[in-house]
């Protein structure tokens with residue numbers, strides 16, 4: 001069965017070869033636009049011209065199924081709606097519709113995996129472990145489900161939900177391609193952001209492939225020992241190797257590299273961090289996104305106070321490191337990435 005959420009028009013036309021179903025690439029474009037761009041799932045109703053036999057029999061070979069929405073939680077404080085999806089095999093994953101500053105414009109935060117193998121100590125998804133990778137079709141289907149669920153224009157997508165996107169590299173890049181396609185999500189490639197905790201080989205591959213999407217590398221500590229404690233995957237690649245990969249990406253794109261810094265109260269905002277960060281990226285154009293950790297968490301971590309945040313901001317600025325404060329959605333109950341799936345998994349399995 002072909003999923004219309006993960007094919008290009010060329011691939012779809014090439015896959016439909018029987019006499020009744022054979023179609024031109026132009027027809028394949030119209031079909032995909034109908035399903036992915038306009039979010040229609042009933043092929044027989046297609047208004048755009050596609051030959052009748054194809055409309056009538058497409059459902060025998062192709063599908064545009066969406067995951068079931070198990071929960072939908074509105075977060076008025078952050079102008080966000082969180083969705084918990086369940087795939088046909090029971091896998092749970094999340095997405096978030098996030099209001100942008102512009103009126104009725106939204107971006108969608110997407111998961112790349114059900115659970116995650118990276119085990120970051122401050123992350124609810126990390127505590128779930130990896131259940132499985134999501135397919136490109138599941139990622140795009142979740143995007144369409146969120147986009148079509150409420151009015152407004154969805155103009156961006158960020159891969160910052162459950163999972164490490166570069167651990168599921170091929171599916172994430174395919175999904176991003178569909179989201180940016182004129183017959184797919186119709187989002188500018190520049191409005192698609194992929195985040196990684198720092199998988200060096202994949203950063204190098206992404207750079208060599210000259211992928212057009214924005215890249216964010218989540219650093220959160222520039223002190224090797226502390227970073228290994230917070231992000232166990234850091235044990236695989238020394239910080240100097242990661243910094244070299246980031247520098248090569250910045251050089252290849254001609255743009256500053258974006259580093260995400262998940263700010264944890266009392267943990268990673270001291271002078272030593274600012275100094276180590278400045279040394280590590282000496283001569284490399286970077287900008288730092290400071291992201292507050294979510295509140296109401298079970299792991300004892302807390303949000304940094306204004307004084308802590310301001311002091312770190314000043315320490316970075318004093319060293320010539322530009323800082324942008326990003327607001328994480330998640331001031332409401334169960335709002336951190338992975339918390340919905342975590343609560344539901346716990347409830348389903350009965351684990352305390």
Ligand code: SF4
Nearest residue numbers: 116118120123126163
């Ligand atoms: S922060 Fe991202 S990479 Fe780390 S465990 Fe959570 S989902 Fe995985």
